[in-house]
Amino acid sequence: MNNASLFQSQDLAQARILEPEHLLLPKGPVGGHAVVIEEGRFSDIGTVQDITARHPGLPRLSLPGHLLMPGFVDAHHHVTQSYGKSLVYGEPSEIFRRVWVPLESTLNARHLYASSKLSALEALRGGFTTVCDAGTRSSEDLDAIVQATTDVGIRCVLGLICNDKHSAVLLDAEPILARAQAHLQQWEHHDLISPSLAISIPEAASDAMLHRIYAMSEEAGRVFQTHANEHLVAVERSLNAHGRRPIEHLAHIGALGSASLLAHATLVTPSEIRLLADLNAAVSYNPVASAWKGNAVAPAEAMRVQGIRLGMGTDGTRSDAFRMMDYGEAAQRFAFGMMVGDSSCGAGWTWLDMATRGGADVIGLGQQTGQIRVGAQADFLVVDLQVPEMTPSWDLPWELVRIAARDQIRAVVVQGKLRLWEGQPVDWDPLPLLEEVRELARHAVAQSDIRKLHAPSTEHLARHAEQEKAMA
Template structure:
């Protein structure tokens, strides 16, 4: 196995891996010019060597250079409570996330966002889209955390105008939204976004105005939609419309709209998405862990609906996300109709990289001249990928996070063999480990499913202590 040293990647240089993942698939005997925050030339190695004779060639035998993963739906401020929701029934935001997040101070938001950002980089993500915190303040702290880690972030600001039966004054909310856009629109690593967590906590007028602000600014409007059956039924009871229908009636759909989950859609709602060019964040791990259904992502793809992949803060592991994206389609839809490939491996690879970047309006997700140099260096010299017959499929089903040797964002090496080079990740982990326990114990969280040890004890007690093999 070839030994690498991160000092090899001093710019400018020509990266010459065994495989280079381009928009049309992986190619051999190609190289990419790394010189600054964006990719320079991309093409056959000998062509680039002749065009740039003064630039050192960094040979990368047994390695793949591919775009970094894009997480189109994350909750950076929920890192302290990930395992609290295992086994919980739907709408955990009401019993866990709102009680926990509402009391977080900016200092704590900074730490939880930094931990989540580290996890994301370790999983191969170079961009995350944060759906907005329920804490009353602290967006600056979240942005500081992601920037220090070197993660590209789409930063959502929550803009709902309903609190129970109370309708809040729209003016201050919209003023804060406009200020958020102005504050971050020119930042190199942070892109602003506006969010309404679920349509039912905003008036139609606010949904329309917030979405319109995003359209005018060329940024993303985020909301969770049709994720849980109870939410769909509650919307029908309160407004006589399903959540997606409410957004459509309010004029809040469009190319700027990014709808998280979208798992429970009627044929008419699929047409609403297609006709308005709205986008969907497909979150397959969230469906498996806490959802009521799986988004019809393959059908959406076939209909021309823009789809990206998101973790929903469940597990920041890009390769396992690809695997879940394909497997969930096969279990939920493919097996019933004898579809063995569910579109093949490449759609999920695309949706996890350039598809996500496109949905978020970012100049990333692809290795091409002028694109932001956000990429991964992946070791292919592992038993799992030998012999190799179809690299794209293999990345979806067989690749692992531990193969990621380097993570680069904006041309800069941010992570090497799982750890940052310019700050102390282990010190962060030690600080978080103590603080998180105090935060969780002090929050009015309602956990329905018991912890594993208690569940095992109760299960055995119900059976008179009998142990089953």
């Protein structure tokens, strides 16, 4: 049977009881279960028999051949970097200095809206119902990002960068702290936006600012974000400046704790792993970023075993949650598992959990999203399992990590509202946005002082052809 004939977008939007063939609960996938969605939340979960008996008057929708699962959580994103994309491919580490800072610094409010809306759309198409933005270097107000993400309908933890070092100049702290406090208050009660404070990298702020921004985040019950121990040069600069590695230094000055979310943490010593666990700090494991431009792979499985809270993030590389999980497991196997004969490397479920429940926890939204449970926000995906690649099915969590693809996502629902149907928005046309972004991006890149160290692939190919011709 053609699954397209089973139900339509309006059926999903109107139903209040959903009866998928498989339901992904915290304990794993189950069959014969249904969920009730009321006022944007999961109000009841149980067997189909029990649910229909308790709610006889609610409209129902059967979803044979489909999985209903939590929406994925991108625990580390840069939503205003969507203009760049392949500009950074093939570039060595610390591309933020040569590409992202120059590009983001030129973005006005119109750019922020368009680039963020594009990022949000890409994220939904990749199965993410929540993104955690690490902050933009644009000097513009963040209202445009809020407008863009809410227009698309994605949940967003919105970082505000609070650096007080610019080159060798130390900026006045008071305006930065005042803006940080206003940011925390402004978005405290928003339906889809949660505020967060960030220092881009520890060396971009004074010790006093790092300590204060962390404390403000902790006091507000929000997440403090920073990139730590990502690149060799950054570790060496910290050792030269402080005699301590970045994570060690954050702990030393009182800027590491349960409110911390460290992006990457790829270059960590055993003592730093212990330090992160003891202080209950969280880490965003970003495997695609490691593959594309990093110096190392975070020992995510070892961190998890030691009790460190972990989510998974794209780092803005590619908004595809299934491929992110695939990279997450593969990176652990290549970097750590093979050499010690570990053929399991997390047994599949680890990466699925890390990309959903774990991600929600580390960004401070564990009570709202990341799981299908009573009281949680109805942020979920409807995934088609009637595809050749997943037939027959023997171990669904493993198959979701290694085989599933985003074109199997029939529907993306956030806060009980259907946002995407078969890869396209249900209430707006994305084509004008794509046309606008092409024009805006050309202008922004032309105005930016971007410095690439490697030539584009087409130029590289031409040089290679010339070399082969000369050697013939």
